[in-house]
Amino acid sequence: MGTSERKEREKERKKELILESAEQLILEKGLDHLNMDEVAERAEVSKGSLYHYFKNKTDLVLGICNKATGMLSQEIAKVITRDLSGIEMVYTIGATFLNFVRDHPEFFRSMRFFDNLKETSQLDDSEYISSCQSNMETSFTTMVRAIQIGMQDGSINSSYDPKELAVLLWSTSQGLVNMAYLHQNTPHFQLLEKNQIEVTGMFESYMKLIGQGIATEDGEITDDLKSIFETEKD
Amino acid sequence: MGTSERKEREKERKKELILESAEQLILEKGLDHLNMDEVAERAEVSKGSLYHYFKNKTDLVLGICNKATGMLSQEIAKVITRDLSGIEMVYTIGATFLNFVRDHPEFFRSMRFFDNLKETSQLDDSEYISSCQSNMETSFTTMVRAIQIGMQDGSINSSYDPKELAVLLWSTSQGLVNMAYLHQNTPHFQLLEKNQIEVTGMFESYMKLIGQGIATEDGEITDDLKSIFETEKD
Amino acid sequence: MGTSERKEREKERKKELILESAEQLILEKGLDHLNMDEVAERAEVSKGSLYHYFKNKTDLVLGICNKATGMLSQEIAKVITRDLSGIEMVYTIGATFLNFVRDHPEFFRSMRFFDNLKETSQLDDSEYISSCQSNMETSFTTMVRAIQIGMQDGSINSSYDPKELAVLLWSTSQGLVNMAYLHQNTPHFQLLEKNQIEVTGMFESYMKLIGQGIATEDGEITDDLKSIFETEKD
Amino acid sequence: MGTSERKEREKERKKELILESAEQLILEKGLDHLNMDEVAERAEVSKGSLYHYFKNKTDLVLGICNKATGMLSQEIAKVITRDLSGIEMVYTIGATFLNFVRDHPEFFRSMRFFDNLKETSQLDDSEYISSCQSNMETSFTTMVRAIQIGMQDGSINSSYDPKELAVLLWSTSQGLVNMAYLHQNTPHFQLLEKNQIEVTGMFESYMKLIGQGIATEDGEITDDLKSIFETEKD
DNA sequence: TATGAATGAGCCTTCATTCAT
């Protein structure tokens, strides 16, 4: 009988509901102001239930992080199966990341949650931690693979160490989205607004910059590729 | 009489003492775990005094931020007075920033404090807020100037918008140092350690990457410039 | 038909299983940290079932207490049927108690549960309460009987009130085992360890002390009786 | 100026006030039902203040324990300075303890708090723990001294090991007061009431029992000594 | 100015118990 299966699915649905409530709240108030009472209220769940599904606050945030890194790593993994040159893969992965954060800034915030986790936290209690790590490593490895492919197919300059280059692309694009999406809630130091810079244009320039940095002449970014910054789905 | 002047200086000294204590604590425990009791204790100052000098916690952190942005903008401003080509200025400004964060990670953390500031905060109460903004704008403008100089002297590719390029360099280098210095306290997802990547080497590669991205052939990074990542002063 | 009988036996078996799980947990974590979730988990029983068999936590603990007092009173009752002088019975009852607690410290802890029971508790709901009381009274009465026998057969000094003496022996031996077995989990104030006192030796001295206190000259403890502190069964 | 001194005294007074409130509550509701909110309310102090004076609940209870063991050890220490024979000292120390618990049952409960302290608790945070230990060791040592004096002056039977005997007296008298004072709040298994046993009489019988156990013929308890169980001060 | 005790809202978490399925 599918009874236990249905229950399982129901449980999964509720977990998802709680996660979504927490995501909303992170979006609205920031990760630092997330509190369990409000999550429970938003999810229309008792506090006891909340703790039934997530053993503590860290676990909950890591749950979001897990979801985020899982989605992102899947999207990124898809890129490498496509019929693209290495440099095109790199562009596409970058765009995938930038678009992902644009569409899910709350996920990006939860990913930054790692920064504040110290060894002393109750980290090891969470089953999500290793999954998050694994997801991020998958994404990173995919990037390394794309670079290696590009070096092999001649579209990427072989003078870099692939892993180091992947770290560079990873970290610089993190900085980019941080600028693009996190500052937009804060009224101070809005570089983009003040200088009338469009996010999409900035992303394209980033791609161009990177492209000139790593591509061989064959691999320079083309106008065609610019469309990778799809406009936000509503 | 110099009495009031001496008092003023004494007050400044105490403020500085408090700031330094807070900086130490941020370094040790992270911004999120900074608390006013410990600041007072570390500074050997009563809590009353603490609140006499800084009207609230936000004000204190902005005080640090102000100090940080002030120091940084001064160092950056110095670069533009030197006899360098535009591209060399850009490299040097980047290195200045990277070195600054390496030597003062606690300052960088306080600068990231902006991310968590909402309109609802008691931001407007702090006299530091405008000073911080002004410092950061100064730094940013200096970067724009360096780029413009480079475009003018032919060392930088003119196909970018100077401001947009400055934003790119600003944000990507933020991402870089974030990766380099903030993750090192956390046991999870240590990309650098796992892939045996040296911070200094990564910075050099970043420079090279950027260089190839923006420099004309004349401006490509030379071995001489690599020495800009001075080793940490003890 | 034996169906209902089998059901009854099955029910008893499950109750016993739950009790044993709770006993284990008390042994491991102490009575104060016993919680119903863990009992259910340990017994591999759902919480619903747990509450089916025991109407509340107090009832469960009283169930253990009932089992403990039942076992103890039975063992004690056996003594009085043996061919012993009164003073020997007293010695043997004492030893029975001391050995019982040594072998079942978790039972002793549950017996101390009475201390925390207030009138306000849902005591009256438990069917065990009267059974516990009855068991303890049986034990106590047996002790009184042994004393009376000793007074009658001339082995115990008649100058005491039998009941009062029984209370004395009861309470002092409680204090003794408390010292012997409960402190051993706690790192503080370990009188025995610090003074290198062996539990068995202490029990013998207790018997000697009591013996000299209550026995007539004929009834002083003999070396033969010392073997009553059997070594723990494995 | 005595300003800081007065403040110090004021602080001590408030600490004492909080301790007294907690003692009352322990007396009324038992140690297990003590909660910090009520302590704060009873002491007419905010919760924040409560935690200003005692770093956590364990610390508070240990504070009471410290007071209790301090008072008791002082009273006991006084005995040894009196012009008494060893056996009389032992009787008097016993009586001191029994009277102390009768007058301060809440203190006795806090002393039993040690039983529930596991290594895992935040024990080491409390400055009281070592003081409690030291107080209890002082009391214990005083008892050992009294016994040694008695053995030397011929009033106590030399066939016991002094330390072991002290442990015996310590633990059995603990059992006695446990019976006498802690069960009196609970409606179940009231051995004393049911058998119409007077506490004072029981204490005297205990003394007699011990006396016959350990005293030489010279040291048997006299009627004069019976007055050591003074009636409760109102 | 300086002090540090006092405040109290706010947060995380636990757990005995109930109840729909």
Place this chain on the structure above:
DNA sequence: TATGAATGAAGGCTCATTCAT
């Protein structure tokens, strides 16, 4: 009977901020 999700009161503790002295 059995299940285990749901409940929510309760409790421990933190910390920015105030204020009487």
